[in-house]
Amino acid sequence: MESTSSWLHQSFHGSWIFVLFLPLIIIIIIVLLVLRLLRLRVWCTCDICQSYIESRWAVQFPNLCDWYAHLLRNSPTRTIHIHVLNNTITANPDNVEYMLKTRFDNFPKGKPFSAILGDFLGRGIFNVDGDSWRFQRKMASLELGRVSIRAFAIEVVHQEIDRRLIPLMESVSGGEEVVDLQDVFRRFSFDCICRFSFGLDPKCLELSLPLSEFAVSFDLASKLSAERAMTASPLVWKIKRLLNIGSERELRRAIKIINMLAHEVIRQRRKFGFSDQKDLLSRFMSSISDDTYLRDIVISFLLAGRDTVASALTTFFWLVSRHPEVEAAILKEANAVIGPDETLTSHEQMRELHYLHASVYESMRLYPPIQFDSKFCSEDDVLPDGSFVKRGTRVTYHPYAMGRMEEIWGPDCSEFRPERWLREGVFWPESPFKYPVFQAGIRVCLGKEMALVELKSVAITLLRRYRVELAHPQPNPRFSPGLTATYRDGLRALIQPRQVIAS
Numbered sequence: 001m002e003s004t005s006s007w008l009h010q011s012f013h014g015s016w017i018f019v020l021f022l023p024l025i026i027i028i029i030i031v032l033l034v035l036r037l038l039r040l041r042v043w044c045t046c047d048i049c050q051s052y053i054e055s056r057w058a059v060q061f062p063n064l065c066d067w068y069a070h071l072l073r074n075s076p077t078r079t080i081h082i083h084v085l086n087n088t089i090t091a092n093p094d095n096v097e098y099m100l101k102t103r104f105d106n107f108p109k110g111k112p113f114s115a116i117l118g119d120f121l122g123r124g125i126f127n128v129d130g131d132s133w134r135f136q137r138k139m140a141s142l143e144l145g146r147v148s149i150r151a152f153a154i155e156v157v158h159q160e161i162d163r164r165l166i167p168l169m170e171s172v173s174g175g176e177e178v179v180d181l182q183d184v185f186r187r188f189s190f191d192c193i194c195r196f197s198f199g200l201d202p203k204c205l206e207l208s209l210p211l212s213e214f215a216v217s218f219d220l221a222s223k224l225s226a227e228r229a230m231t232a233s234p235l236v237w238k239i240k241r242l243l244n245i246g247s248e249r250e251l252r253r254a255i256k257i258i259n260m261l262a263h264e265v266i267r268q269r270r271k272f273g274f275s276d277q278k279d280l281l282s283r284f285m286s287s288i289s290d291d292t293y294l295r296d297i298v299i300s301f302l303l304a305g306r307d308t309v310a311s312a313l314t315t316f317f318w319l320v321s322r323h324p325e326v327e328a329a330i331l332k333e334a335n336a337v338i339g340p341d342e343t344l345t346s347h348e349q350m351r352e353l354h355y356l357h358a359s360v361y362e363s364m365r366l367y368p369p370i371q372f373d374s375k376f377c378s379e380d381d382v383l384p385d386g387s388f389v390k391r392g393t394r395v396t397y398h399p400y401a402m403g404r405m406e407e408i409w410g411p412d413c414s415e416f417r418p419e420r421w422l423r424e425g426v427f428w429p430e431s432p433f434k435y436p437v438f439q440a441g442i443r444v445c446l447g448k449e450m451a452l453v454e455l456k457s458v459a460i461t462l463l464r465r466y467r468v469e470l471a472h473p474q475p476n477p478r479f480s481p482g483l484t485a486t487y488r489d490g491l492r493a494l495i496q497p498r499q500v501i502a503s
């Protein structure tokens with residue numbers, strides 16, 4: 001009763017302040033929006049900007065990234081500028097190398113990006129530039145380079161496959177039940193990355209597919225943070241945050257739950273000791289005493305390593321189920337390297353699976369989990385293709401479009417053909433500036449090796465046991481807007497047991 005009346009009192013008090021200041025707030029919003037829109041040249045009448053503003057591109061293309069790929073293919077420099085967004089977008093490998101390596105310091109993530117993710121990620125590696133980034137990068141590279149943490153990553157992934165993924169698939173295999181593989185892979189990758197970074201098991205992939213409060217809050221916080229980037233002006237979400245209303249109120253609540261859980265894990269770890277623990281958090285705890293900073297670092301890892309892996313697995317299975325010749329080649333290689341009735345036992349065997357490795361690379365070439373990635377130009381600059389970039393411009397490199405460029409991949413660039421990565425049967429890498437799926441240069445992804453182990457382990461285990469039949473085969477995926485490529489309608493499939501099952 002007391003809490004209800006105090007809530008009523010607070011609400012009443014809050015609404016009075018709100019009513020009193022509402023007209024003033026509305027005027028400020030309008031003035032700021034007008035100023036902002038003027039700066040963004042919303043009046044630009046060029047065909048591309050008009051098509052963007054009126055979403056006319058959607059008539060011809062299933063996704064915004066397909067339209068950008070089309071525009072970039074038709075640009076002689078492979079670079080375009082969307083005036084209304086003050087955004088230069090490039091699919092030119094020379095430009096990519098320039099911004100990610102040669103002039104790295106002139107193309108930081110920048111304040112607009114850190115503001116969008118700031119409440120969720122705090123000062124974590126994913127969201128900072130300068131000294132704070134350098135410090136975390138050095139520390140994280142050191143830790144991730146250790147043999148013991150690599151072994152721990154493999155242990156986590158294999159346990160999750162054996163104890164959860166296979167039992168779940170077994171429970172639906174051969175039946176009429178349609179499973180959403182995207183959902184399964186999201187649960188799988190969340191369990192893995194939480195255990196690896198945090199030493200916390202959210203058990204999302206248990207047979208009953210439970211709802212974990214942590215996973216739900218984490219999803220909501222990622223989604224609402226990404227939506228901030230889609231508002232016409234940052235002022236919209238900043239004012240909503242100031243007033244604590246709508247999506248900003250939800251975001252605050254989700255972050256509160258994440259923080260409570262994270263701080264509880266850190267508190268327990270301090271109390272019961274962390275020196276014998278193998279996870280990343282425990283390793284960082286010996287050199288960092290600020291608990292909020294620790295929380296921020298770990299949350300960045302969760303964001304970086306969760307949806308990316310789930311997205312890569314989803315498109316891999318979508319592509320392979322549409323290309324039986326690739327599936328057959330993967331299985332043939334596995335039988336030759338591992339043995340028809342054997343399971344994968346060593347890292348060495350995994351390294352010999354060149355065709356599998358090539359297939360994973362090829363599927364991310366066509367469907368990179370992070371379709372585009374932006375930086376902000378600090379000082380006026382000129383890209384190698386001659387494009388002038390004014391200070392403050394958002395500059396985006398676009399791996400999705402780059403995977404569809406004839407001059408990089410040849411006339412068959414839109415085909416799914418793992419063989420393009422092989423020379424005499426051995427995997428042959430391309431320049432990372434032509435294939436910036438894991439970014440490239442100085443800030444290249446720190447979890448690349450772990451991600452590849454995870455992707456290949458799941459791929460080979462599932463393909464050798466089951467056939468994936470798509471429930472609604474579609475010629476093109478439709479993606480939801482967000483930080484990572486996500487199928488709008490999931491990936492619904494029937495799971496059939498293979499006749500010859502590797503034990």
Ligand code: HEM
Pocket residue numbers: 125126137300301304305306308309312368369370373374436437438439443444445446447448450451
């Ligand atoms: C297929 C899976 C993955 C892909 C495609 C991928 C891709 C990327 C990309 C494009 C970036 C640059 C993002 C940016 O700066 O805006 C990045 C950064 C990063 N990734 Fe990954 N990633 C994957 C998996 C992982 C995993 C599993 C982990 C964790 C173990 C991880 C950890 C990180 C970290 C910590 C960064 C920030 C590096 C820095 O800013 O210095 N990633 N990743």
